[in-house]
């Protein structure tokens with residue numbers, strides 16, 4: 001995954017650094033939305049500090065390499081996909097498990113189109129489907 005991450009950084013015109021590769025490769029590998037804390041946990045061995053992770057995620061987001069979704073818990077999560085021509089458009093709904101907080105992309109489906117007043121400035125669009133994931137249902141029984 002490191003190679004793909006590196007190629008994408010380069011294609012987006014970003015300077016390629018070890019830490020940037022780490023973060024993007026991790027998101028590509030997981031292919032589901034991860035929070036800052038998830039990422040810091042997964043990258044424990046690389047010893048990335050919070051500020052670095054925050055900064056890299058903001059950069060990846062601005063470059064359109066990842067998309068961002070906020071859970072009802074107020075936590076932002078970031079996601080990259082392996083299969084979408086190097087970009088992660090993010091214009092799709094997401095599932096959120098209310099028990100474990102795991103989020104999943106319904107990346108094959110589009111968000112419905114909504115007409116908003118022309119004087120309303122849209123900054124973010126998202127649709128969340130709340131429920132209990134298969135794993136948590138098993139644990140409850």
Ligand SMILES: [Zn+2]
Pocket residue numbers: 031032033079080081105107
């Ligand atoms: Zn995703």
Ligand SMILES: [Zn+2]
Pocket residue numbers: 097098099100101102132133134135136
């Ligand atoms: Zn769950």
Ligand SMILES: [Zn+2]
Pocket residue numbers: 033067079090092093094104105106107
């Ligand atoms: Zn998504």
